[in-house]
Amino acid sequence: MTDYHDSQDSYESYDSHDEEHGMTRRQLMRHAGWFGGAVVLTVAGGEVISHIAGPRGTDAEAAAFATATGSGALRFVQVSDSHIGFQGPANMDVAGSFTEAIRQVNSLGFRPDFVMHSGDLTHLSTAGQFDQVKQMLSGMRTDRVFTVPGEHDSIGDAGRAYRRTFGTGTLGDGWYSFDTHGVHFIALVNTLSLEKLGHLGNDQIDFVRRDLAGLSSDTPVVVFSHIPLFAMYPQWGWSTDDALKVIALLRRFSSVTCLNGHVHQLFTKTEGNITFHSATTTAYPLPRPGTAPAPTPQVVPARQLKHALGIRSVGYRQGDRELAVKDQPLT
Template sequence: MRRERTGGTHDEPGVPGAGAGMTRRQLARHGAWFGAAVALTVAGGEVISQVSDGRATGQAAAADQATLRFVQVSDSHIGFHGTANPDVTGSFARAIAQVNALPDRPDFVMHTGDLTHLSTPAQFDQVSQMMRGLRAGAVHTVPGEHDSVDDGGRAYRAAFGAGSRGDGWYSFDVKGVHVLALVNTLSLEKLGHLGADQLAFIRQDVAGLSSDTPILVFSHIPLFAMYPTWGWGTDDAVQALSYLRRFSSVTCLNGHVHQLFSRTEGNVVFRSATTTAYPLPKPGDGPAPTPQTLPAGQLGAALGIREVSYLPRDPRPAITDLELA
């Protein structure tokens, strides 16, 4: 079952103060009109025809090559043992299989943290081995707080930090989109925290970019105040986002909260992802965000992966959240 969230600004039902949603769907990314002679592809808002035998026109083929496609997975919590999900390894394996079965090979997969549950060497080794099975152009990660238990993230960086800076942050460019991968799970007091060094990195990193460059930001803890009482926010996010306000399109994707949630603030769209491990309660539903054990047969609907596309000449991503198959 697919949970469609297209256009990048479609809000979760019942979220107060969220921005208005977009309803424009991405036509024909992997669909055809049966019984007709033509299939359709959308590229940058333009409808491009394809002949019925599946041979794309040169324009459509070029647009397809220019389209950025990636997948977000989050909160696999390898090493967790509990009734909320007795087999998190099996769930994560299903998520990997689901990514590999997508009709279009993603340019990259991003895991937005809590790869492990207790940061042990065995858990890092297991999740690393599993992620090697992903069929994608590249695999990226940011750490969660469960990936830095008692060691300040050293084991995480040894396993996944190659090429990163500071405590594990980095950036890269892909198909016209500038990507920031941030770390806000160290130096935790009540909320997530980026710190002065990382803030300086963000400011310097985007300084030379054109304001029409689409900006994509990954973090584990939300960069907006989703529910500060439970630590679901980042205390210096406002400063970080001030460096991004001049850009026409900024999309911030996070994990941590184990549920879909969206908010729009000006040019910035925030989207929280679900988990491959176990659900957490809705904000304020109970005294603390503890793993929730669902009735038999309902766990799969609470877990999932996220598929995202940036079409040529369109800075707004199309986002589709998929339940775990």
């Protein structure tokens, strides 16, 4: 944390339950492959209902986002998977595209209360790459920058170099929590004890148990991690093997949102009171689950690359019980 100026279901198996959570199969499949509009999530009755705006959005959708990001609201930005140090045809200039993402954050028309980078800040977790991304993050016009590590930030040293650069004020292997605007945030680390799936470990799960114990059940909770906390596609390691122990602790809260990176694409799944929302990347796209032998960087025409990369802004106004999420491509 740096302060600057569950099942083995397949990807397809999630579709059969989406309509009861406010999304049809067609809507969800559009969402999974969609870049460029706004995804508005409304918290109501303990469920997050997702609908997809067009490139400009309807007047009602624009009003909903404006309400949630108006005066006195919490407004923050999520960026993910910058992979500083990557070299390859999928993106010949990841530092340049991350610079574009930072410029876009700085041009949103509001100053975010904080920016969260949800992992894979670097590609090879070298000291030089950590220094470079730290310097780049310092250019964000926000009061605070928070981070969680990705597996690429933990290569060869179990995350020690990452924690030396970004771990000030964190606990254990880099986890922590904080409160602002009536929302409780938890930042988790599930990229250290990797065999195939993400892993939290008993010490971190105990931290979550103690951290949540004193909160009332109507407190909105937002959880950040790098690897998804649901079984998005375990065949590619897109899941966390012991996440259900944390999910069980979150069930008593009326509104829980889990935001992750790692998969380099937009995807939303809702289970009761919990929504899981995967972010896109600022580096390079990965294939949709089941469409390729492995999740390797995808080469797209140069003029299409920015449409597959992006940032996420989130707004929440205390007492309204609304959470607005807007995903935007790099432009």
